[in-house]
Amino acid sequence: MTRLPPNPALKQLEVLVGEWDVEVPEIPGARGKATISWIEDGAFLRFHTEAPDPAPDATLIIGRDDASGEYTLFHYDSRGVSRVYGMDFDKGEWRMWREAQGFHQRFYGVVAPDGATIRGAWEKSPDGAEWHLDLTLVYTKRP
Numbered sequence: 691m692t693r694l695p696p697n698p699a700l701k702q703l704e705v706l707v708g709e710w711d712v713e714v715p716e717i718p719g720a721r722g723k724a725t726i727s728w729i730e731d732g733a734f735l736r737f738h739t740e741a742p743d744p745a746p747d748a749t750l751i752i753g754r755d756d757a758s759g760e761y762t763l764f765h766y767d768s769r770g771v772s773r774v775y776g777m778d779f780d781k782g783e784w785r786m787w788r789e790a791q792g793f794h795q796r797f798y799g800v801v802a803p804d805g806a807t808i809r810g811a812w813e814k815s816p817d818g819a820e821w822h823l824d825l826t827l828v829y830t831k832r833p
Contacts, residue, residue: 693731694730694731694732694733695731695732696728696731696732696733697732697733697734697753697754698756699754699755699756699759700732700734700735700752700753700754702779702780703735703752703779705782705801705805706726706735706737706779706784706801706808707726707727707728707735708725708726708831708832709723709724709725709831709832710723710724710725710726710808710829710830710831710832711723711829711830711832712724712739712741712827712828712829712830713827713828713830714742714825714826714827715826715828716825716826717742717825720742721742722739722740722741722742722745723739723740724737724738724739724740724829725737725738726738729751733753734751734752734753735751735752735753736749736750736751736752737749737750737751737752737763738750746767746768746769746771747767747768748765748766748767748768749765749766749767750763750764750765750766750775751763751764752777760776760777761776761777761778761779762774762775762776762777763775763776763777763786773788773790774788775787775788775795776788782800782801782802782803783798783799783800783801784797784798784799784800784801784808784810785797785798785799789818792816792817793814793815793816794814794815794816794817794818794821795812795813795814795815795824796812796813796821797810797811797812797813798810798811798813799811799827799829805831806830806831807828807829807830807831808827808828808829809826809827809828809829810826810827810829811823811824811825811826811827812824812825812827
């Protein structure tokens with residue numbers, strides 16, 4: 691079986707690869723873990739989260755269309771929920787979003803220049819017009 695070469699369309703996401711401790715400032719003491727790793731020899735990224743209760747654990751698979759430059763995330767979590775998100779990553783700014791009937795979501799995060807932390811927040815909206823903070827996340831990369 692021939693091995694696939696790494697996907698050059700994902701090269702800029704290399705800064706995300708690693709193991710991360712995750713804090714939720716709104717919930718003191720709430721800590722989780724995230725692991726972002728290459729799969730299929732660099733063809734895709736796997737983003738796996740282990741969240742504190744009551745949040746679900748989740749796995750996301752990230753790919754990118756080289757013609758349009760658009761990223762797509764396929765999400766599945768421990769509740770049995772499947773979702774598809776759009777994503778953008780440019781100069782350390784990370785955005786994810788989903789527009790679904792009755793439940794819109796979006797994430798905005800910033801990767802520190804040294805790549806050691808990511809500070810971001812998820813927002814939600816019933817209609818895509820009025821947004822509310824869902825939770826804030828601070829990712830700290832493990833050495």
